[in-house]
Amino acid sequence: MSVAQALHALPPTASERAYREAVDAFAGLELPPRLNLELIVRVVEAIRGRRIRIRTTDKLAGTSICGLWLPGKRHEWVFHPPTPWELQRQQFVLHELSHMILGHDAHPGAGSLLHEGLQHLSPEVIRRALMRTEFRTVEEATAEYLADLLAEALREGPGEPGAFEEVFG
Template sequence: MDYDAARSRAREAEAGLFLAEPVSLASIKGHLERQRGRKIVINPIEGATDKVCGLWFGLDHMDLILHARAASEVHRQQIVLHEFAHMVLRHEQEIVSPEYAGTFFPDLDPERVVRALRRTDFLNEVEVTAELLADRLAARIRRSQDRSGGQPGNFSSVFG
């Protein structure tokens, strides 16, 4: 794996977003909703999960991000930013068995669940690049917060 290339892609993707200051989790969410022309819904995954931190489902009418319950707001923010990064980087969701997928979220189309669940190998180039972009976005949020003295990432406006 070429970490320099992954860092370069993450840097270019961040620059290509043209985010207006101040940057917050809520402002990134709003920016992506406008860019993608659809609502982004963020909800916790009910029940314990030891392998999946976050899942992004590109549904017909919205983007759905599900995240594991996190130990802190900062950790939850990082999970969501990682899923945002997959959107920004236009990462396709890979395929696994629909039968397996149906056991996780029976109310969702198994093909969509399958694609989201394939992203659990955190050492592949797709996941590393998404995490590097998430880190860059988190740093932008921290810098904006430091300058404005506001709440960390506007958590309440995104998570309620």
């Protein structure tokens, strides 16, 4: 199921609510012009009060998992599978950053897993709790909407792989 199909499968009120929440969160960021991914990461680090570490891992290669965010006390970790396409990698990262911006680790249920200590959880529990492979929930839809808004803002800045119109007119 594509992202668009999954989003259309949500009840209209849920989809509309997700979109409004994403737009509000984006506006609240007050991002400067001429963005790049590094600057967005720094903005999210300031919001979260922790450094963000982004890593590619072969362990996600060949799976349907496109991102894993592990909040920690000192660092936020974002893992994604290898991809030859920078725009795809960027979208993986922006989606996970969007979860951070939206504070999805503070939602009911998320904290109980994190407080137990991730090192004591089995890989299957972590996979079910924190990996997102479908967009059927309002949280996932909101994060993807926000990631799309961030990607659009990046395309407006020079030096990012989406500034085609600016270069070629």
